[in-house]
Amino acid sequence: xxxxxxxxxxxxxxxxxxxxxxxxxxxxxxxxxxxxxxxxxxxxxxxxxxxxxxxxxxxxxxxxxxxxxxxxxxxxxxxxxxxxxxxxxxxxxxxxxxxxxxxxxxxxxxxxxxxxxxxxxxxxxxxxxxxxxxxxxxxxxxxxxxxxxxxxxxxxxxxxxxxxxxxxxxxxxxxxxxxxxxxxxxxxxxxxxxxxxxxxxxxxxxxxxxxxxxxxxxxxxxxxxxxxxxxxxxxxxxxxxxxxxxxxxxxxxxxxxxxxxxxxxxxx
Numbered sequence: 179x180x181x182x183x184x185x186x187x188x189x190x191x192x193x194x195x196x197x198x199x200x201x202x203x204x205x206x207x208x209x210x211x212x213x214x215x216x217x218x219x220x221x222x223x224x225x226x227x228x229x230x231x232x233x234x235x236x237x238x239x240x241x242x243x244x245x246x247x248x249x250x251x252x253x254x255x256x257x258x259x260x261x262x263x264x265x266x267x268x269x270x271x272x273x274x275x276x277x278x279x280x281x282x283x284x285x286x287x288x289x290x291x292x293x294x295x296x297x298x299x300x301x302x303x304x305x306x307x308x309x310x311x312x313x314x315x316x317x318x319x320x321x322x323x324x325x326x327x328x329x330x331x332x333x334x335x336x337x338x339x340x341x342x343x344x345x346x347x348x349x350x351x352x353x354x355x356x357x358x359x360x361x362x363x364x365x366x367x368x369x370x371x372x373x374x375x376x377x378x379x380x381x382x383x384x385x386x387x388x389x390x391x392x393x394x395x396x397x398x399x400x401x402x403x404x405x406x407x408x409x410x411x412x413x414x415x416x417x418x419x420x421x422x423x424x425x426x427x428x429x430x431x432x433x434x435x436x437x438x439x440x441x442x443x444x445x446x
Contacts (some may be wrong), residue, residue, distance in 0.1 A: 179231050182320045186210060187239020188246075194337060194344055195251040195358075199266050199413060203340040203406055205281065207273045207442050210236075215338070215391065218384035248362050263415040264427040270410055277340070277406060281399030284336065291400040298404015303411040310358020315356040323371050329353045330375025340402045346412070412422035 186208045190201035206319045213232060220229035256263045278284065315322060336342030348354035360368035364373040390398045418424035
């Protein structure tokens with residue numbers, strides 16, 4: 179078992195709580211994105227034991243992050259949304275140098291790669307979080323459970339792509355706050371149903387991503403870089419309206435950049 183993945187998974191679990199930010203993006207910063215996709219894909223091959231050793235500590239860590247920090251992240255987003263997002267914007271931008279390094283962009287990218295980056299930016303920047311109240315679904319019918327299963331499937335499939343947040347997809351589908359409530363209140367029925375959808379979604383999407391990395395590695399990295407850049411536009415919370423708030427947001431933004439740089443140096 180690679181128990182070092184325990185803290186990596188915890189970080190990814192915390193990140194996945196935040197709408198608009200993908201834990202897949204931080205798998206790049208942690209230096210494990212390629213291995214993550216290969217390990218998930220390897221669960222259905224002869225090397226499944228090796229995959230289990232890599233994934234089990236990661237999954238445990240993600241569970242710790244989700245359950246331990248869900249209240250804190252909800253509080254930060256409800257009471258200090260703008261500074262919190264500036265910190266995460268710094269983190270996201272700080273990841274880009276490692277994406278360029280992993281893809282060998284400065285030596286291999288041609289015109290088509292930069293066009294794919296632009297395409298990724300445009301696609302993601304078109305996504306907008308729907309406005310409205312934080313509705314929690316109280317009904318517990320079969321159709322609701324089916325919807326939650328499908329939502330878990332779609333959210334987890336998207337979660338593996340850097341730049342696209344599974345939480346964002348859940349908000350678009352109208353189930354994010356229901357699932358967050360289930361996690362904080364330990365509603366195991368909903369957790370099991372959504373979790374089953376998540377497992378299936380991860381297995382399916384890992385095979386798709388693995389195929390594209392094997393056949394079109396540089397092109398896949400190019401469009402993922404575009405996704406990451408575009409996600410900054412999606413989560414941008416607006417400009418600070420006061421001097422004190424501006425200083426706080428800039429400080430947290432720079433802190434996010436510095437944290438990404440130092441953490442990336444450590445992992446790589």
